[in-house]
Amino acid sequence: TRLTQGGAAGALEVGGLDVVGLAERFGTPAFILDETDFRSRATAFRDAFAEAFAAVGGADVYYAGKAFLCTAVARWVAEDGLHLDTCSGGELTVALRAGVAPERIALHGNNKLDFEIDRAVSNGVGRIVVDSLTEIDRVAEAARRYGVRQPVMVRVTVGVEAHTHEYMSTAHEDQKFGLSLSEGHAAAAIAKILALPELELRGLHSHIGSQIFDTGGFEVAVRRLLDLHAATKVQHGVDLPEMDLGGGYGIAYTSEHDPLEPKALADQLAAIVLRECRGLGIDVPRISVEPGRAIAGPSAFTLYRVGTVKDVPLDGGAARRYVSVDGGMSDNIRTALYDADYSCTLASRASSAGPVLSRVVGKHCESGDVVVRDEFLPSDVAPGDLLAVPATGAYCRSMASQYNHVPRPPVVAVRDGEARVIVRRETEDDLLALDVG
Ligand code: LLP
Numbered sequence: 001t002r003l004t005q006g007g008a009a010g011a012l013e014v015g016g017l018d019v020v021g022l023a024e025r026f027g028t029p030a031f032i033l034d035e036t037d038f039r040s041r042a043t044a045f046r047d048a049f050a051e052a053f054a055a056v057g058g059a060d061v062y063y064a065g066k067a068f069l070c071t072a073v074a075r076w077v078a079e080d081g082l083h084l085d086t087c088s089g090g091e092l093t094v095a096l097r098a099g100v101a102p103e104r105i106a107l108h109g110n111n112k113l114d115f116e117i118d119r120a121v122s123n124g125v126g127r128i129v130v131d132s133l134t135e136i137d138r139v140a141e142a143a144r145r146y147g148v149r150q151p152v153m154v155r156v157t158v159g160v161e162a163h164t165h166e167y168m169s170t171a172h173e174d175q176k177f178g179l180s181l182s183e184g185h186a187a188a189a190i191a192k193i194l195a196l197p198e199l200e201l202r203g204l205h206s207h208i209g210s211q212i213f214d215t216g217g218f219e220v221a222v223r224r225l226l227d228l229h230a231a232t233k234v235q236h237g238v239d240l241p242e243m244d245l246g247g248g249y250g251i252a253y254t255s256e257h258d259p260l261e262p263k264a265l266a267d268q269l270a271a272i273v274l275r276e277c278r279g280l281g282i283d284v285p286r287i288s289v290e291p292g293r294a295i296a297g298p299s300a301f302t303l304y305r306v307g308t309v310k311d312v313p314l315d316g317g318a319a320r321r322y323v324s325v326d327g328g329m330s331d332n333i334r335t336a337l338y339d340a341d342y343s344c345t346l347a348s349r350a351s352s353a354g355p356v357l358s359r360v361v362g363k364h365c366e367s368g369d370v371v372v373r374d375e376f377l378p379s380d381v382a383p384g385d386l387l388a389v390p391a392t393g394a395y396c397r398s399m400a401s402q403y404n405h406v407p408r409p410p411v412v413a414v415r416d417g418e419a420r421v422i423v424r425r426e427t428e429d430d431l432l433a434l435d436v437g
Helices: 021-026 034-050 070-079 090-099 112-124 133-146 185-193 215-238 262-280 291-300 333-340 429-433
Strands: 003-005 011-016 030-034 060-066 083-086 103-106 127-130 150-157 200-205 242-244 286-291 300-313 318-324 355-360 368-379 387-390 411-415 418-423
Touching: 011 021, 011 185, 021 300, 021 387, 021 418, 030 034, 030 418, 034 060, 034 070, 034 262, 034 286, 034 291, 034 411, 060 215, 060 291, 070 083, 070 090, 070 286, 070 418, 083 090, 090 103, 090 112, 103 112, 112 133, 127 133, 133 150, 133 185, 150 185, 150 215, 185 200, 185 215, 185 318, 200 215, 215 242, 215 262, 262 286, 291 300, 318 368, 333 368, 368 387
Parallel strands: 030 411, 060 083, 060 286, 083 103, 103 127, 127 150, 150 200, 200 242, 242 286, 318 355
Antiparallel strands: 003 011, 030 300, 300 318, 300 387, 355 368, 411 418
16 A cells, blocks of 8 residues: 555555545444555566466466455455355355355365355366365365366465464464475375365465465475475376465565565576476476465555543663553554564644654453554654554554454455545444344
């Protein structure tokens, strides 16, 4: 999102719209999503991967809907020629309802429920990424029932330690995802699928983790996947047509992060894949990737209104300023859950007051309810001011809760100087409607 200072009294603007006007019109807290920014990031990934792999016929980009999905976003992704990765029956329903072509949809999950497998198979999704040996039988049974041959991929645990938060690491052995390479479970899954006529094995899949900044882990993953890919050809005489490297590409939450641009990332991954395939003397499978955060994350910011400002004494005579806003851990759990870093700016006006180290906290009934741990805000920040927290487009609205019966904020898309609600604000009536006791 390009937040610039240009509004009345130095208020921030996004896409030509003043945040003060946005707050009046849509209320706070609100997620403001820059459609042009989201779509240019999506198409940058699409083009970068198509170009980097042009010599072998291109590559596919699956937007990982878990980062943020709603009908409008699913439509943008489809219109812009991306594929869509879903990981639940609900995400699948949003994708189908938005009109995404089923053959361009993938379904993930370590514990897919019967109804989810059924929904995927009956709608003809392009790939189900199987995550356990027992799931293979269940997908085959559904395919038999619908009289179709279901394309599947095998989620392989490649044994890579991704350098990221433990909760976001997904390819070391001791976690719930995938079929172990070292234990031979992935090879057993391949043999099992190849023996089932209802299933069509499209290839191998790996996702090593999230918010990753260097390609070293991907390089190890590619090498291990390709070894298994090559062994499948030797053992079964089958040339698997595809391979998916997952997502996980890091973004800049603060100025301390320096993410790879899509082009540099695609070029590096292509160099690794092409080199390793040449070394093994095998044809290059069609590569796909699944970025979520790198597309959605930077495209939105959260607009909050300040309610209280408190200076709390610390040991040694210093003080810490606590600035409370009208949302918190219910619209951004990432700071509390992953110790994530965010930044924050005064959005409703310019200020020449000196900076004060501040902690931006929410309105929830617990002390871990922190949105931004440390930020220098102007010392005259006061109740009624608006604050903007950038880079909240991924895993904030999608992980939002109604903790303390606080309704979840809306998502407002801005484009060409116009704003429209794409996810409306939840109401107390929405919450009370569930309460049927
Ligand atoms: N593909 C698979 C199979 C995944 O499990 C994930 C993320 C992605 C793709 C997309 O990863 P991305 O490009 O967005 O990093 N809630 C956490 C992150 C958990 C991600 C889970 N899987 C967060 O707030 O950071």
